[in-house]
Amino acid sequence: xxxxxxxxxxxxxxxxxxxxxxxxxxxxxxxxxxxxxxxxxxxxxxxxxxxxxxxxxxxxxxxxxxxxxxxxxxxxxxxxxxxxxxxxxxxxxxxxxxxxxxxxxxxxxxxxxxxxxxxxxxxxxxxxxxxxxxxxxxxxxxxxxxxxxxxxxxxxxxxxxxxxxxxxxxxxxxxxxxxxxxxxxxxxxxxxxxxxxxxxxxxxxxxxxxxxxxxxxxxxxxxxxxxxxxxxxxxxxxxxxxxxxxxxxxxxxxxxxxxxxxxxxxxxxx
Amino acid sequence: xxxxxxxxxxxxxxxxxxxxxxxxxxxxxxxxxxxxxxxxxxxxxxxxxxxxxxxxxxxxxxxxxxxxxxxxxxxxxxxxxxxxxxxxxxxxxxxxxxxxxxxxxxxxxxxxxxxxxxxxxxxxxxxxxxxxxxxxxxxxxxxxxxxxxxxxxxxxxxxxxxxxxxxxxxxxxxxxxxxxxxxxxxxxxxxxxxxxxxxxxxxxxxxxxxxxxxxxxxxxxxxxxxxxxxxxxxxxxxxxxxxxxxxxxxxxxxxxxxxxxxxxxxxxxxxxxxx
Numbered sequence: 001x002x003x004x005x006x007x008x009x010x011x012x013x014x015x016x017x018x019x020x021x022x023x024x025x026x027x028x029x030x031x032x033x034x035x036x037x038x039x040x041x042x043x044x045x046x047x048x049x050x051x052x053x054x055x056x057x058x059x060x061x062x063x064x065x066x067x068x069x070x071x072x073x074x075x076x077x078x079x080x081x082x083x084x085x086x087x088x089x090x091x092x093x094x095x096x097x098x099x100x101x102x103x104x105x106x107x108x109x110x111x112x113x114x115x116x117x118x119x120x121x122x123x124x125x126x127x128x129x130x131x132x133x134x135x136x137x138x139x140x141x142x143x144x145x146x147x148x149x150x151x152x153x154x155x156x157x158x159x160x161x162x163x164x165x166x167x168x169x170x171x172x173x174x175x176x177x178x179x180x181x182x183x184x185x186x187x188x189x190x191x192x193x194x195x196x197x198x199x200x201x202x203x204x205x206x207x208x209x210x211x212x213x214x215x216x217x218x219x220x221x222x223x224x225x226x227x228x229x230x231x232x233x234x235x236x237x238x239x240x241x242x243x244x245x246x247x248x249x250x251x252x253x254x255x256x257x258x259x260x261x262x263x264x265x266x267x268x269x270x
Numbered sequence: 271x272x273x274x275x276x277x278x279x280x281x282x283x284x285x286x287x288x289x290x291x292x293x294x295x296x297x298x299x300x301x302x303x304x305x306x307x308x309x310x311x312x313x314x315x316x317x318x319x320x321x322x323x324x325x326x327x328x329x330x331x332x333x334x335x336x337x338x339x340x341x342x343x344x345x346x347x348x349x350x351x352x353x354x355x356x357x358x359x360x361x362x363x364x365x366x367x368x369x370x371x372x373x374x375x376x377x378x379x380x381x382x383x384x385x386x387x388x389x390x391x392x393x394x395x396x397x398x399x400x401x402x403x404x405x406x407x408x409x410x411x412x413x414x415x416x417x418x419x420x421x422x423x424x425x426x427x428x429x430x431x432x433x434x435x436x437x438x439x440x441x442x443x444x445x446x447x448x449x450x451x452x453x454x455x456x457x458x459x460x461x462x463x464x465x466x467x468x469x470x471x472x473x474x475x476x477x478x479x480x481x482x483x484x485x486x487x488x489x490x491x492x493x494x495x496x497x498x499x500x501x502x503x504x505x506x507x508x509x510x511x512x513x514x515x516x517x518x519x520x521x522x523x524x525x526x527x528x529x530x531x532x533x534x535x536x537x538x539x540x541x542x543x544x545x
Contacts, residue, residue, distance in 0.1 A: 008371065022358065108354050109350070109354040110355055110356055112348070112350040112354065113354070113355055116318065116343065116347065116350075117368065118372065267320070268315075268321065
């Protein structure tokens with residue numbers, strides 16, 4: 001990649017961020033507020049949550065990845081439960097943003113303008129990828145900052161920064177897995193409803209993971225990054241957790257590469 | 271400047287462009303005329319590498335349209351028939367973005383905006399379709415072009431702006447630029463183009479040199495006799511002979527005029543039996 005190509009990628013990325021600024025800002029504020037409101041209530045919720053968890057069926061706890069977390073007096077455990085839900089929400093945003101960046105340009109025909117500039121498809125694809133990556137980092141950070149502020153304010157002794165970072169680091173990977181799958185599908189064809197298919201994949205894999213836990217079939221759980229990389233995974237890292245992270249990173253890289261490969265070789269759907 | 275050789279583009283079973291070949295010469299204004307769905311936009315989008323040809327090849331300034339598309343874009347600009355942009359940004363920001371990919375200064379965008387009476391501080395969503403067309407035209411003129419492809423450039427422009435547009439295009443031609451003009455407006459094609467390509471059902475049916483071709487230089491003779499009989503026919507021979515012939519008739523009303531591109535267009539499209 002030469003200097004001009006890098007310059008072009010930077011220019012298109014900046015422009016895309018500007019075009020999508022309102023959506024990124026809106027999602028960041030919404031995610032910040034949701035996380036903040038739930039986490040700030042931790043002191044008053046912890047007893048209630050423990051009581052409710054005791055009353056909840058085991059299957060329900062498994063569904064939320066809380067079966068091994070019987071202590072909801074612990075801020076980290078409480079955050080882990082919340083963060084799982086937030087990751088699902090951000091994943092839905094990730095697939096919708098990715099498909100908007102690639103397929104949306106073709107639907108609105110603005111790709112005719114972008115493509116007529118002195119750029120190639122590789123530069124367009126990479127800049128869209130970086131735009132999605134930066135946007136998702138911002139949205140994830142808004143949840144992390146809210147969790148951090150509340151942890152420092154109300155977490156007390158149960159707020160352990162290293163555990164908090166582990167949960168965030170591991171959980172965040174799921175968002176980028178679904179983003180890359182959405183880029184792969186958008187790269188292959190923009191005729192399909194990528195956003196919807198990717199959302200089905202998010203909830204489908206989550207359900208498979210849940211079934212895996214319920215039926216005690218561990219191999220099924222690995223189909224669900226959200227289930228594998230949840231708070232339990234983050235706080236009890238085993239060799240299989242490391243192996244699954246390795247596989248998930250492979251999925252991210254391959255999806256992006258294949259998405260780019262097809263994007264450069266297909267007709268724009270205009 | 272543009273060489274299209276045996277171009278075929280299929281959408282599934284539909285042949286949008288069917289084994290089409292034509293050349294666009296350097297520094298000419300060439301019209302590209304056909305009904306809706308005739309294959310004009312598909313041909314243009316294939317030249318611009320937005321679509322891949324099913325068969326055939328396209329060269330622009332001897333550069334391959336697929337493998338060297340980026341080099342082509344250094345010398346080629348395009349004005350789409352649709353004026354679709356990012357609605358939530360200002361016109362000035364769009365122009366600032368465009369000049370990052372060329373050596374042009376923002377002043378040129380400002381001058382062109384002034385020429386076309388366009389408010390660059392407005393958001394694109396606030397512009398009418400005519401003003402959005404102006405944005406499209408201006409962004410295309412911001413590059414150091416050798417070729418500009420216009421797809422329905424005057425759609426939405428008022429007559430004054432249409433004239434301003436063509437004055438500017440003629441200036442660009444003087445600088446040596448080649449213009450490829452796809453249009454439904456046959457009057458403007460006849461007035462400004464050097465040659466016209468007729469496309470029907472994805473096939474080139476004719477290429478006419480407006481200034482030289484006999485088909486366009488033929489006369490249309492129509493007259494009414496005193497017995498109210500109306501005759502109309504095409505005539506291509508010596509005018510003196512025609513006048514002698516007409517003098518023998520008992521004529522009440524007479525019209526002799528050159529054939530128009532519109533009549534040529536209707537000739538090709540009056541029957542859809544081949545479609």
